[in-house]
Amino acid sequence: MAETHIAGSVARAEGWRGISEDWSSDQRAFKSASWGKAMMWIFLLSDTFVFGCFLLSYMTVRMSTTQPWPNPSEVFGLTVGGESVPLLLIAIMTFVLISSSGTMAMAVNCGYRRDRVKTAVLMLVTAALGATFVGMQAFEWTKLIHEGVRPWGNPWGAPQFGSAFFMITGFHGTHVTIGVIFLIIMARKVLRGDFETGRRGFFTSRRGNYEIVEITGLYWHFVDLVWVFIFALFYLW
Numbered sequence: 001m002a003e004t005h006i007a008g009s010v011a012r013a014e015g016w017r018g019i020s021e022d023w024s025s026d027q028r029a030f031k032s033a034s035w036g037k038a039m040m041w042i043f044l045l046s047d048t049f050v051f052g053c054f055l056l057s058y059m060t061v062r063m064s065t066t067q068p069w070p071n072p073s074e075v076f077g078l079t080v081g082g083e084s085v086p087l088l089l090i091a092i093m094t095f096v097l098i099s100s101s102g103t104m105a106m107a108v109n110c111g112y113r114r115d116r117v118k119t120a121v122l123m124l125v126t127a128a129l130g131a132t133f134v135g136m137q138a139f140e141w142t143k144l145i146h147e148g149v150r151p152w153g154n155p156w157g158a159p160q161f162g163s164a165f166f167m168i169t170g171f172h173g174t175h176v177t178i179g180v181i182f183l184i185i186m187a188r189k190v191l192r193g194d195f196e197t198g199r200r201g202f203f204t205s206r207r208g209n210y211e212i213v214e215i216t217g218l219y220w221h222f223v224d225l226v227w228v229f230i231f232a233l234f235y236l237w
Contacts, residue, residue: 040215044222047175051226054168055233061160062237070156072235075144090235093136094227097176100129101224108217111190111210119213120191126220127183130176137173141166165234172230175223179216186216 073086107122
């Protein structure tokens with residue numbers, strides 16, 4: 001009985017010691033992350049909850065409304081040659097934004113290799129694709145407003161469609177716009193050589209460190225991922 005009690009105590013001690021060691025290792029792993037990267041992950045986590053609430057609210061409204069919901073293929077169709085092509089503009093917008101993720105990934109890779117010119121060029125290409133996406137979204141908004149869509153109603157059915165559309169796509173478009181501005185600012189710093197010389201300024205005080213390019217990439221990939229969910233739930237459902 002005594003040996004069993006001692007063995008149990010040792011097992012419990014090892015168990016608590018194991019939990020303590022696991023916690024310590026996790027704590028050390030977290031401490032090894034840079035402040036900027038950790039803050040970006042926290043921001044993206046909080047933003048995930050915001051977008052998640054928006055999309056859940058949209059699904060709830062759509063499933064609970066008693067009025068017919070507009071057909072996305074008709075509402076978001078683009079007239080080409082006198083015929084309406086369903087979701088043509090949305091498909092192009094999605095292609096452009098997903099392509100920008102590829103150029104951003106290449107920019108991060110070049111940043112790791114400290115290839116200053118290629119990093120800056122790829123970041124500017126990413127910004128150009130993002131600006132193209134925002135421009136097409138502005139065209140989409142203008143088209144729908146001209147056709148009578150408002151936050152309080154629309155000519156095709158459920159009045160909640162307008163408010164959901166402008167809120168969700170507008171919030172996402174704002175994120176893309178902020179990302180474009182930040183990409184241009186960071187590309188200028190990279191091209192100017194601020195990260196090589198350690199020139200004082202925002203995000204450039206650590207010489208030879210291109211981590212801000214990776215942090216920008218995290219934000220940009222998140223924005224692209226959110227669009228995939230918006231595209232699937234808003235335009236295909």
